[in-house]
Amino acid sequence: MKILVTGAAGFIGGQLWHTLWKRGDEVVGIDNFSYGNPDNLKFDDHDFGAEVRRMDIRDKAGMLALFEAEKFDVVYNIAGIAPLPDCQSDPVQAIEVNTLGLVNLLEAGRRTGIKQLVQASTNAMYENETEFPTVEGKFNPPTLIYPNTKYCGERFAQSFADTYGMTVTCLRFANVYGPHIDCLRKQPPFVGYMIRELYYDRTPEFHSDGNQRRDYIYVDDLIALALRVVEHPQKGFDAVNVSSNQSYSVRELYAIANRLMGKNIEAKYCPSSHYWAKYPELYGGAYGIKPEILDHEVNKFSQCDNTHAREVYGWQPQVDIETGLGRVIEAETRMLAGLESK
Template identity: 55%
Template sequence: MSEVLVTGAAGFIGSQLAYRLWQEGMKVILVDDFSYGAEDNLIFSDKDFREEICRRDIRDSAFMEALFAEHHFDYVYHIAGITPLPDCQNDPVEATDVNVRGTVILLDLVRRFGIKKMVFASTSAVYENNKDFPSVEERVEKPSLIYPSTKYTAEQFCKSFADAYGIPIVCLRFANVFGPHIDCLRTQPPVMGYIIRELFLGNRPVLHATGNQQRDFIYVDDLIDLALKVREANTFDTVNVSTGKTVTINEIYNMIAEYMGTNLKPKYAEVGHFWANYPELYEEPYPIATEIMEHEVLKYTCLSNKHAYKKYGWQPKTTLMEGIRHTVDFSIRVLKKSIIKEDMHG
């Protein structure tokens, strides 16, 4: 039986990846320190991972080395990381330590223990300064914000280990991922999680600028399909995980609102208030630059998925509306459960 390590396994993507690997008949070892993960993500209709997961930090070198020594991993899926952009911007030291040093710790263990392949979760945010679309894997204008900078740096370490030691490593650059288990409770959730939460609570969601910003969204099941296919890779590779199509935030809002049966209209706020929940980023003497905030809110995101199709025969299968229905249904169950917990604890 193949053994697979999944880091960040209590998160949105990591938990569902672990479940699919388990369904394939693999022995899955899960690691998460629950900085962002949630126990609810580990519960599936026919499997409960809560008692199996290792509640540890990937930067705990002694623990991770003991884990690699105990198991004979065929594959390592490194999904763990600090992903909310404002959290990374607010604490760049921690973000760099987790996203970069944590990755290097794993890369070194992969090298020393002779793991067959490693798959690293990167992000489309590395393209934030690109001007040619759709974005292709070979062209990256170096990013400005902390989160994509840490991911791009980690990618360079992956390339370094692959070049120096011949380790097959695949970096997957995720577009905007959505689906069941999307985080809708944190301070600054992904846009779909945020819209669903606010509409569920009867609030008018706040969208920024005009809401006509265009994004490339990928459904989590389609992403996992590709994450499994890239095990075929025998050399280093970087692969976009995307639909190659764009949709506006207003269109997303309208689709969610229609499915939830609400006539609530969004409010629109100035670009500069996008990270208003993190006031320290706007404080003197060096507040975050207005032009950086404007660019983050207004940027156009569209990734080419031609490489994924040509090399791995992968294409996304889930329609946007189908994915939204699944996302809303699951998120509402999470929100109801959260409210019950709050009521129980006063």
């Protein structure tokens, strides 16, 4: 198959590209490198650095020209702005990338006849739910900018599917972790931050009391489902939870990481406002963000039902949390050691 992967230099996009390449698919990878990193394109058996194309999914004419030239069968849209504070701080850019960028791809795909588009969506759109595990077809709309960009994107995806008969599959990722997780950015994912601080023997600062629980999914399991939805496509629009159907607290994960890394460092637990202190722009202007919104985001519980993925696509996660964390720790400590040796 001829496949496009957007956000190809990201944590997930790079590993998806690698998996498709090993399978023998013809893949074009694009990234504008606003969040992508060349290191995500380097694997033991291949370096995609010379092959990735620097392109932006917001470029309407550029995307249509690419689609017309390449005649893609399948598009995986992994590009996006994922850090929630970044989206909240610059909502216009978040909407341009996460929502309008998707619409550009849908329109280019409609014009050129792609067979399927697979969209990276999020379980963050369940942020206002109180009944768990959450299911795909019943939930209250989200509040914050990031989940709303994905929620609106899904509505446009369904519009294209219903109006034109396209096949669009939205994968609602739980908290994804795995090798190549970005532990060096300003606000790294929790798993990456935890490993980084332990590696340097620093005291990590977590927010709230550490008892908040989230649903995590290992990147290899996510990619397995991303392949499965294309191998067994459901015509029209479909939304699929990519989740373990289990939840783990910050304290539980930190205890596992401490043990696996041979450390015994007590974490510091801070009020939820501490998380947002690096983003003073959220408090400025005539209207500042409500403290209860911040507190809810930091302390929210998440656990997604994966019955739909299991029953329709024959998928279930294979990597347990301890095995997955062990693999991430091995990869990230090797990367950090390499940086120190330079």
